[in-house]
Amino acid sequence: MDRRKFLQLSGAGLGFSMLPLSGVAVAEAKLTQSGIDIAVKKELADAALNTATKLGASYADVRIGRYLNQFVITREMKVQNVVNTESLGMGVRVIANGTWGFAATNDMTVDGISRAAAQAVATAKANSRYQEEPVQLAKQKGFGEVSWRTPIQKNAIAMPLAEKVDLLMEVNKAALDSGADFVNSMLFLVNEQKYFASTDGSYIDQDVHRLWAPFEVTAVDKKSGAFRSRRGLSQPVGRGFEYLDGRKEDKIQSQTVLYRDSYDMLEDARLAAEQAREKLSAKSVKPGKYDLVLDPSHLWLTIHESVGHPLELDRVLGYEANFAGTSFATIDKWRSGKFQYGSDKVNFVADKVQPGSLGAVGYDDEGVKTGSWELVKDGVLVNYQAIRDQVHMLGQKASHGCCYADSWSSVQFQRMPNVSLMPGKETLSVEDMIKDVEKGIYIIGDGSFSIDQQRYNFQFGGQLFYEIENGKITGMLEDVAYQSNTQEFWNACSQICDKRDYRLGGSFFDGKGQPQQVSAVSHGSATARFNGVNVINTKRKLG
């Protein structure tokens, strides 16, 4: 089986029907077994580091990874699939002759890892013939033997399967009872057990947990042949199963119920079914300029695409030119110190530490302690996202700590940290924001998304659209998508609600690189207003 299998959820009209599935299928019980003993990991790591150094590497790091996944997949009152996977192996990365080399193996012996180290050095030397500039690695102090764990209360992967299946069956029943014709619901659970060691003198043991509970309901009007769907508003999180407790204090009453740090899947499914049906008779939007009021459950994706990606330094420099693309946010714009990315209300902060976020870890995948840094300050571009072999290009000395590999067998590279829009400094509620809008649309939930390879022109849909007329919400709209240009859009940001409304959204499967790797990342914001954005009508008729 290819290491990167694509799990096809056949028959489901889902936006997320193609999911990367790494590792091999294992028994559920395997997910609760403990991994390799830490002393053994250190012995293997040292063998790799010593071999690489002996063969001429000027730097080496090794990652010993055990990656556990559980996917529980259901539709209507059926469990379609339960997939448990485990992937175990080691990857060695070296610098020799000023060039990177990488090799990976699942032969978990001293001989196996030493062979991989030798192969990595040989690859580095072979490629150095075509290397024009030697790698410059930012200095990093060793941390000795340290560890970090996602602060979870309930280990979702270790919970009894029956409990997870029961939850999804209840969710599906609630949706069907509330008017849905179809419902698909899932649980994706991830546990990365990662051990990192490098010639800098770090031995870092980390236990990272993530969870996502998406669903989609569909309502069909057989007579007209129309159908409409509504996806769940849960967000993927760096939390344990406690995220699904749906605590009262985490609920926000809006046009639908919105959620902060925990999620009531059952309630959302009920509402989703009603809303999918309501969509079938909702008014089709009149195209034109509208003031948009964007909920964090929607805005995270716009932030991800139009701020997170363009500020990845490897894209800016052209390393991703052949796949993900480059960036409009070029070095000269940053150097000018005057590039107005957004209005003066707009502040973006990158971080790898926010509790509950997907990006939170203690150390990145090249042994850098994580933290946070400003990307856009008072609307002006001030920094990028960069790792150890990149920061020198910005004249900076320390890595930002956002290096990541999705598997032991993938080479680590710069990946997006959490990138979040800071809440407004002045007290402002969503109700007060809407009161001021004459002609607008309030959008909840993420939908269709597309952006060009330099991140100028984008188009976004959503899950729920509500028309605002003269400060009041007057009803549901359908067929809405907005198109804008990144710089115009963020400069049209006129108001941001205060920190009481700040919430995290995120992506479980952000793709980048060749071969492609996935990573998980969160984006926080409070509800924000954007003036005069172009809205198109997406309804088409087939013959």
Place this chain on the structure above:
Amino acid sequence: MAILSRSEAKQILDKVLKYSKAEAASAQLSGSETGNIRYARNSVSTSGIVNDIELVVEARFGKKSGIATINEFSDAALEKVMRRAEELAKLSPDNPESMPLLGAQKYLPVNAFAKSTAEITPDQRAKAAADSIAAAKKQKVVAAGFLEDTRTFAAVANTEGLFGYHASTSANFTVTMRTENGQGSGWAQSDVTDFATMDTGATSRIAAQKAVESQQARALEPGKYTVILEPSAVSGLLGFMMWSADARTADEGRSFMSKKGGGNRIGEKMFDKRVHLYSDPTDPNVPAQPWSDEDHMALSRIDWIKNGVVRNLPRSRYWAQKTKAEPVPRPSNLIMAGGDKSTEQLIKETRRGVLVTRTWYIRMVDPQSLLLTGLTRDGTFYIENGKIKYPIKNFRFNESPVIMLNNIEDMGRPQRVGMGGFSAMIPALKVRDFTFSSLSDAV
């Protein structure tokens, strides 16, 4: 070790199935060796080789099933993996949609293995990158590219008498060339079974030329245009259509293939009469695995759309039984019949239009009409009186492939393109009234 012969694979599969005490069992053995080299800014950035071999065993008791995997093949290991699958099956809930294992299948012989790809060396990969970088330097542009070569085998067997073996090789190369001033960008690709037929230098020269010629692009007003979509531009939209086509979703009323009032649109003429889309694992241009990944059903030539009429939709065995129809396995390749014309000829016969090298970041906007949005990228040109007049700025499109395949003016010669995991033969298409909804500043 990664690539086993037919007899080596059969021996392991026979042995593991003999250990079965379940009502039925099946096993799949597969291995791959994948090499790659990636470069950017005219310099190699990463390269590597990944080997993998794995045995997947499924045990069945009624509608209960358990799956276990292993990557060692001693007698003890084989017995252990079967016992584990059996234990898992006994513990698992019934799957109401489970279908009995298939009996012996007649798999078509497919020749998809090329020695040159099987024996590719790290030096050859490095040279492939060097040839591309040399092409870039000659035109004073900057190359970023990726070459991935794969050798793979898969063998399947079960206790009902099914056995199959398939070995294949493939190499996929993509390259983006950008001018140093950032004003021009070009892209080209090559997807082959036999690495000896791949010329990364020649492919790179096409991309470099497009980069140079796409500088100083002018802005055209968004609107409806006649377009010539090169094969890679077409495949982006067609891929979405093929992935969305499914009998069950259509019958359930939630697909662009659903019929008003119920049922699906098989038998209806939904497209221009020249549209002929089919799959055939034995096609010499795109040889592919002769069984479906889902349940190992034998694949053979099948029409999806012929003369513009929907002929077939993929249909799982479960749904086939439920709807008293024939099961239709998902294919392993896709072929769209075209004409004999080169892209140059299509341009020559176009009075006014837009040439699109490639489509990018395509996403579903509305599954009801299969409305997709995405952008043009890496070489978009204005055509006037049979000639490329000047480069133009990229557009965002909002268009349904169903509408696109109704508005065909002409078709070019099919070319092989990589299409998200499998290979396809796709012609360039000349299409009228293609909807560009806004301009993009991206180069």
